[in-house]
Amino acid sequence: AQSVTQLGSHVSVSEGALVLLRCNYSSSVPPYLFWYVQYPNQGLQLLLKYTSAATLVKGINGFEAEFKKSETSFHLTKPSAHMSDAAEYFCAVSEGGNQFYFGTGTSLTVIP
């Protein structure tokens, strides 16, 4: 069975500081991993995805994530937070096809 755990339902960072959002997954097979972002009153937008190519994945808006099989982790980072990064972030896993399992989300607040 697949599951996704996002540590920290709320994360606050200062503008310009490092953003680190944590995601751990469980999967019986090599998974496909995703990070999505959701702005208020909007649907989810793909930030980046891992599909067994390079373990360091670069996404939009300066975000990147590293797949670490030994730690079953796929943490999301951004070197310097911007006010516009304030949103809800979701980690998701799939073993193929279009059935995704999402974490419960991390709300990111950026403090000016």
Place this chain on the structure above:
Amino acid sequence: KAGVTQTPRYLIKTRGQQVTLSCSPISGHRSVSWYQQTPGQGLQFLFEYFSETQRNKGNFPGRFSGRQFSNSRSEMNVSTLELGDSALYLCASSLATMTAGELFFGEGSRLTVL
């Protein structure tokens, strides 16, 4: 290229009623998935349709059902509404592949059950 369109965006129902939500996928996308989003539970998979057939189903009671039409548009129905059904219902479309592709989400239909 138009995105995923969901209607209605907001609706209020009372317990025991039923509701039908609609989703128009991105042109060319044949897979449509539905998710329920609630605070604390995150997004939970309801079901996926491809070529008018339900391909996958999540762990929801039979009160939740869906269908897909020949033009790939999809509807989901919830019968005998309960207070706990209050949620944001998200539809996502994607190209139908065996590998996990990108899901494109609509803005959702926010259902409030009183």
